[in-house]
Every structure is written in structure tokens, then in C-alpha cells.
Amino acid sequence: TQLLEQSPQFLSIQEGENLTVYCNSSSVFSSLQWYRQEPGEGPVLLVTVVTGGEVKKLKRLTFQFGDARKDSSLHITAAQPGDTGLYLCAASTGEYGNKLVFGAGTILRVKS
Amino acid sequence: DAGVTQSPTHLIKTRGQQVTLRCSPKSGHDTVSWYQQALGQGPQFIFQYYEEEERQRGNFPDRFSGHQFPNYSSELNVNALLLGDSALYLCASSLDAGSSYEQYFGPGTRLTVT
Numbered sequence: 001t002q003l004l005e006q007s008p009q010f011l012s013i014q015e016g017e018n019l020t021v022y023c024n025s026s027s028v029f030s031s032l033q034w035y036r037q038e039p040g041e042g043p044v045l046l047v048t049v050v051t052g053g054e055v056k057k058l059k060r061l062t063f064q065f066g067d068a069r070k071d072s073s074l075h076i077t078a079a080q081p082g083d084t085g086l087y088l089c090a091a092s093t094g095e096y097g098n099k100l101v102f103g104a105g106t107i108l109r110v111k112s
Numbered sequence: 113d114a115g116v117t118q119s120p121t122h123l124i125k126t127r128g129q130q131v132t133l134r135c136s137p138k139s140g141h142d143t144v145s146w147y148q149q150a151l152g153q154g155p156q157f158i159f160q161y162y163e164e165e166e167r168q169r170g171n172f173p174d175r176f177s178g179h180q181f182p183n184y185s186s187e188l189n190v191n192a193l194l195l196g197d198s199a200l201y202l203c204a205s206s207l208d209a210g211s212s213y214e215q216y217f218g219p220g221t222r223l224t225v226t
Contacts, residue, residue: 030213040219041220043202045214045217090154099160099168101157104154105153
């Protein structure tokens with residue numbers, strides 16, 4: 001059973017459309033991170049959210065941490081082909097808090 | 113400011129062989145974690161090294177071992193390779209004193225076992 005469930009698994013949209021990716025769990029986390037990964041590369045950290053209800057914006061990307069710190073969402077406004085990639089959410093767990101548990105990821109394809 | 117570096121980029125091995133992968137952390141970081149990412153999946157935590165000792169371990173067999181050196185660089189060793197060990201191996205570095213648990217990943221080593 002996945003500790004973190006991401007949905008959808010795959011998303012193919014036209015340039016200019018909006019989209020939301022979800023990351024859900026039944027567990028409470030001290031922090032949650034979003035990464036973007038391109039084929040053959042390592043994940044690149046986009047944002048870390050630590051406070052329940054927190055909203056962070058990174059240009060056209062908006063990240064939200066649920067009030068109960070069990071879920072998170074990533075919203076992209078006016079998607080561009082350069083947004084194409086694998087989006088991963090990861091939660092901090094473990095005795096020292098810096099063991100990451102990842103969701104399976106959402107593959108986003110933005111067509112021009 | 114150098115980010116996380118890994119070597120080699122690609123590696124092809126035969127079943128039963130042994131492999132060593134290397135990682136240099138981001139400047140200023142003291143903690144190194146290793147992850148295995150199979151095709152189409154998210155990374156899976158293997159173990160973490162801090163102060164030259166293994167501090168946390170995921171659900172991986174003892175065939176997977178590691179080491180951290182005084183300069184914080186790290187090695188991942190896998191013995192008796194199986195076909196299922198084929199994956200992208202990622203190294204991530206972080207600062208133990210950091211409060212946000214942010215980890216920075218290297219480009220990975222693509223291991224193919226034939």
C-alpha cells in the first residue's frame with residue numbers, strides 16, 4: 001500500500017490549460033515536498049510546505065498543504081510545454097524526519 | 113556552488129556481479145541518502161548516512177551497503193546483482209541541522225543488470 005497516493009497518474013493537456021495534481025495520505029506529516037523530474041535526471045525540488053493550510057506560489061505553480069497535514073495539491077495555471085515532466089510528492093518520515101517517502105508520481109504532458 | 117554529483121552516469125553489469133556507485137553532496141551538506149527508482153515509479157529510500165554511519169535504512173536486503181567518507185561523499189555497494197536491481201540510483205544530500213528536511217538530488221546512475 002502506497003503511503004502517498006498521487007492522482008491522476010497521467011495527464012495530457014493543451015498549452016494554456018490549467019491543471020491540479022493531488023497527493024493524499026491517511027498519515028500526518030511534518031512536511032511535504034514537491035519535485036519535478038525529467039527523463040534520465042534526478043528530481044528537482046520545487047517547494048517544501050510545513051504548516052497546515054499553507055499556500056505557496058512559484059510563478060504559475062500554486063502549492064497547498066492540507067489543514068490536517070495529510071494531503072497536498074499542486075495547481076498549474078496556463079500550462080506550457082516546458083512544464084512537461086514527472087511530478088512527485090514526498091513526505092518527511094523516519095526518526096530524524098529526513099527520510100523521504102515518495103508517491104508514484106504524475107506524468108504531465110503539455111502539448112503545444 | 114556545485115550541486116550533487118554522481119558517478120558513473122550509466123553502468124551495465126551481469127547478474128551476480130558487484131557494483132559501486134559514488135556520490136558527492138552539495139557544498140555545505142553533511143547527510144547523504146540513497147534511493148532506488150524503478151521505471152515508472154517514485155524513488156524508494158535505501159539508506160541514509162550521517163557522520164560516517166548508517167543512520168536509517170529502508171526495506172532493502174543486506175546486499176545493499178554503503179559508506180560515507182570524512183569529506184561527506186558516499187558510496188553505494190550492491191553485491192550479487194539481480195535483474196530486479198536494474199534502476200536509476202539517486203543520491204540526495206541535505207543538512208542535518210536544517211529544519212525543513214529539504215533534500216537535493218543528483219542526476220542519478222542508471223544501472224542495467226543483464
